[in-house]
Amino acid sequence: xxxxxxxxxxxxxxxxxxxxxxxxxxxxxxxxxxxxxxxxxxxxxxxxxxxxxxxxxxxxxxxxxxxxxxxxxxxxxxxxxxxxxxxxxxxxxxxxxxxxxxxxxxxxxxxxxxxxxxxxxxxxxxxxxxxxxxxxxxxxxxxxxxxxxxxxxxxxxxxxxxxxxxxxxxxxxxxxxxxxxxxxxxxxxxxx
Numbered sequence: 001x002x003x004x005x006x007x008x009x010x011x012x013x014x015x016x017x018x019x020x021x022x023x024x025x026x027x028x029x030x031x032x033x034x035x036x037x038x039x040x041x042x043x044x045x046x047x048x049x050x051x052x053x054x055x056x057x058x059x060x061x062x063x064x065x066x067x068x069x070x071x072x073x074x075x076x077x078x079x080x081x082x083x084x085x086x087x088x089x090x091x092x093x094x095x096x097x098x099x100x101x102x103x104x105x106x107x108x109x110x111x112x113x114x115x116x117x118x119x120x121x122x123x124x125x126x127x128x129x130x131x132x133x134x135x136x137x138x139x140x141x142x143x144x145x146x147x148x149x150x151x152x153x154x155x156x157x158x159x160x161x162x163x164x165x166x167x168x169x170x171x172x173x174x175x176x177x178x179x180x181x182x183x184x185x186x187x188x189x190x191x192x
Contacts, residue, residue, distance in 0.1 A: 090123060101180060102130075105155075109148040113137035117171075121178070128178040131161070135169050142172045154180060 106116065119132040136142035142163065149158045155176045162173030 098180075102178060105152070105180075109145065109152060111136075111141050111144045111148065113141040113169075114145050114172075129175070130178050131173070131175050134172045134174065135166075136172060137169045139163065139165070139170045142170045145172070146174060149174070149176060154178065 102119075102121075110116070114134050114136045117133040117135055119130060122129040122131070134142065134145060136145065143160075146158060146160050149155045156179050158174065158176040160172065161175045162171070164171045
């Protein structure tokens with residue numbers, strides 16, 4: 001016997017089941033993609049919320065630090081306190097001033113015919129300014145003292161402030177700045 005006879009030009013295939021399975025798989029895949037998108041969106045929003053909280057916390061900390069910095073700035077002290085501290089500083093500077101060193105250095109440069117009459121130091125901010133008077137037998141010996149002082153590194157800004165000829169000799173007025181060797185004035189401490 002001969003099997004069933006098929007007169008169709010194309011054979012009939014039942015494609016309904018594979019199509020149905022394909023559409024079902026596509027629907028499941030689409031559902032999973034939507035679910036994954038929702039999970040990612042939720043994670044991103046949670047992450048952005050956490051980042052936003054961290055940014056707010058850092059901004060609050062920066063504001064607190066700015067306020068603390070503003071509180072640390074000391075107000076300008078009153079003039080009476082400044083004067084009082086200036087007097088104390090001058091007393092300390094005067095106490096630290098070494099007369100022995102100064103007189104030893106002056107002795108090294110003093111010519112034989114010159115005698116010191118008076119020395120008046122002025123100490124401000126660690127700088128020592130000296131005004132002194134000397135008597136020289138001759139004007140040349142007095143000028144020799146000025147040149148000797150100018151040649152030393154211990155003395156700066158040496159100026160002759162007065163020269164009078166008297167019966168005992170020439171009276172000299174000299175102004176200078178005393179800078180002991182090894183002590184370089186600094187702008188912060190004023191030379192200490």
